[in-house]
Amino acid sequence: MHILVVDDDPLAGEMTAALLESQGHEPLLANDAMEAVEQLDTHSDIKLIVSDMHMPLVSGLALLAMLREQDNHLPFILLTGDTPDASLRQTPGLDACLCKDAELAWTLEAAVKQALDS
Amino acid sequence: MALDISRFIQRFVEEAADLLPRLREGISALEQGRADREQINELFRAAHTLKGSSRMLKLVPITALSHSTEELLSALREGTLNATPPVTSLLSQAVDGLSDLVSRLADGATGDELPAADEALCSALESAAQGQTPTQPNHSDTPTPTTPSSSSTPTSSATLVTENELRLSDTVRVRLDRLDDVIRLMGEVLSGHHHLHGLVDQARELSATLPTEQQGPFHAFHHELKDSVLSHESLMSDLHDRALQMRMLPLSVVFDPLAHMSRELAQSLGKQVDCRVRGSEIELDRQMIDRLSDPLIHLLRNALDHGLELPAERQSAGKPSRGQLIIEAWQDADGVVVEMRDDGAGIALDAVRQKALAKQLISEEQLNALSEQETLELIFLPGFSTKSMITDFSGRGVGMDVVKRTVVDELNGDLQLASERGSGTRFTLRLPLSLAMMRVLLVSVGGVNLGVTAPYVSELVECSSQSFIDAAGQRTLILRNEFVPVVSLAQLLELPATTAATDNTLLLVVHQRHQKLALVIDSLIDERDMVIKPLPVHLSYLPLVSGMVSMGRNALVSLLHVPALLEATRQNAPRPSHERASPTLAKRILVVDDSLNTREIEKDVLEAWGYHVTLAENGRDGLAKALAEPFDAVLTDVEMPVMDGFALTSQLRENELYRYRPIIIITSREKEADRRRGIEVGADAYIVKGSFDQNNLVATLQALLG
Secondary structure, three states: OEEEEEOOOHHHHHHHHHHHHHOOOOEEEEOOHHHHHHHHHHOOOEEEEEEEOOOOOOOHHHHHHHHHHOOOOOOEEEEEOOOOOHHHHOOOOOOEEEEOOOOHHHHHHHHHHHHHHO | OOOOHHHHHHHHHHHHHHHHHHHHHHHHHHHOOOOOHHHHHHHHHHHHHHHHHHHHOOOHHHHHHHHHHHHHHHHHHOOOOOOOHHHHHHHHHHHHHHHHHHHHHHOOOOHHHOOOOOHHHHHHHHHHHOOOOOOOOOOOOOOOOOOOHHHOOHHHHHHHHHHHOOOOOOOOOOOHHHHHHHHHHHHHHHHHOHHHHHHHHHHHHHHHHOOHHHHHHHHHHHHHHHHHHHHHHHHHHHHHHHHHHHOEEEOHHHHHHHHHHHHHHHHHOOOOEEEEEEOOOOEEEHHHHHHHHHHHHHHHHHHHHHHOOOHHHHHHOOOOOOEEEEEEEEEEOOEEEEEEEEOOOOOOHHHHHHHHHHOOOOOHHHHHOOOHHHHHHHHHOOOOOOOOOOOOOOOOOOOHHHHHHHHHHHOOOEEEEEEEOOOEEEEEEEEEOOOEEEEEEEEEEOOEEEEEEHHHEEEEEEEEHHHOEEEOOEEEEEEOOEEEEEEEHHHHOOOOOOOOOOOEEEEEEEEEOOEEEEEEEOEEEEEEEEEEEOOOHHHOOOOOEEEEEEEOOOEEEEEEOHHHHHHHHHHHOOOOOOOOOOHHHOOEEEEEOOOHHHHHHHHHHHHHOOOEEEEEOOHHHHHHHHHHOOOOEEEEOOOOOOOOHHHHHHHHHHOOOOOOOOEEEEEOOOOHHHHHHHHHHOOOEEEEHHHOOHHHHHHHHHHHHO
């Protein structure tokens, strides 16, 4: 059982992965939406996706829309470097929208738990 | 328990070390008006990335500053704001601030120990993002609290070390004296090798004394010995070159600390400065760099202390309150030039005269005989700088005389000074080329290999020869929004012309400052870092060659001196004949374009048809010139800094004199929307550069002028 982390910034991606690992998950990394799709094709045991919002070419939201269109309904958590506004947080199909900050350790743990339990 | 991700701080420092130079480059591209949409996007993403990672690591000041920077970049990205000089200056200050914070982290400070972000700067960035005219943040009001980096706890750096111990660096440190030993030994081996050549010659002579039947095998032996000696020689000289290269360092090792020092010094003097550094990638021998740093530090202190005025003084002189200090290096014909210039008060000649007299360095008679330049250079006399002039900063007991002596005697270079009262001072250091290492592009033309150093190379273009246009007898390439003259390098160098196998022409576009030239070449060979050797004395008169590089086995390649090539092209260019011009036809035309090449070429075309041409380099310059004297027609480009062609056209139309005069827009914008906009602002004609034809231009002009 893996959690897929998608982030174009390798440092942020690895930090997110480190957080997930410390919480007992097995993270997989993808640098962009294209790599994310490849990872999803190779690993059938991905149970959740944590994606950055701002990425070149395909944004986190576009990735979500693309997956849902392809009938992929894995839980999806969006991360953003900005403070997310209400409309972003309420995007349909999104399990959580979190700000990438020092609190992420806690907020991400809670969001992952909730997404996997529901 | 939550994971402590502070162990990623070292990674963050590395990431920032990669992103900050890219931000700097992007901002300097913005400044020069050559940043496109994608580059602005990249700038935005870099700031965004810094913000995101620093936020996760709780590096609050870095988050705050990168957030404000991102806001301003976002406004640029969305086009609600233009990259005016005040905007780019704010962005540079932001990058300076970020660099300072990151270097504290690199020195071992923890997130909590970082000083708060400069609030004045953050709010200046954000209000600029909202379209308010940027005001320069006033540093004297908000002194930034600085935590001495010595307070960083040893434990924090210890954990960093243990976290990183498995990642091996791909470099090793070698003591400089050991490296020098190797280089010295290599030199000795190389010169000792000449002895073997002598032995080979002796062997040949000996063979002649042998009986005929033994000469055959001995001859073969002699050949093998000779081959082996020659191949070793090339290996050894290669090894010597490599050993020398190991001692090369980029100028950034002195430039970067200078930029940092300038900000700190300025702050302590109550002055404001933007310090820009260019050309720091040029590599010089470590020994030269070592000796260069003291003179440069002295010049920097001198510029900040005596050159730059206090913010209030600058404002009352009508200058921006922040001074500009530019430290720039480039490769020139016979060396590397390092220039430091400020836009301060300049040197007061009267003060220099008085001082020289008071110090009895010169008699009044001698003084009267001196030109202004010679008077300026009195500051290099020993004993000129004295205690009364030396302050804490520019002093350190060193005078300008010592700086000059170091540059001239120790570095074998030259130091020049230029100063204009009220607008600044410029010190130019010229250093010998020996041992300079640079990126070189190797090309082939007319069966000869030639090199061009990277700073002169603009781009390589391959295009069909039909895409050239003819402008006043000059083959011309339309490169985006610019006319670039095309010349055959073979012809310029009087080399045999080679017949092109394909229809396509390979062009090496070179430039010096704003002037470009497209050289027709046969092929590109390679691009690599090479040690540049000075020309031997008997070849030093060759104006088009600036040095040599060795390539492969004992092959020397000449480096082209681009400024001389540009000069040679200007001299050879077919001048338009003015014979066709009849006095009645001598109409006055104003040509407005920000590209020097384009202006010159349009001027040539129009003069060939007998028009009088005046040039302007942007809309505002054009408007000023058009209002100062009447022109019969105006020809303008669209995309220009300061004021674009649309704005110029509509402003001219508001003026009584230009309400009905012909205005022709000539641009690379092909979109119908642009064409419509051109007509809306009142242009009479719209000519697209891509389909430029001088007859078309002249016919249009003639029709409009009636």
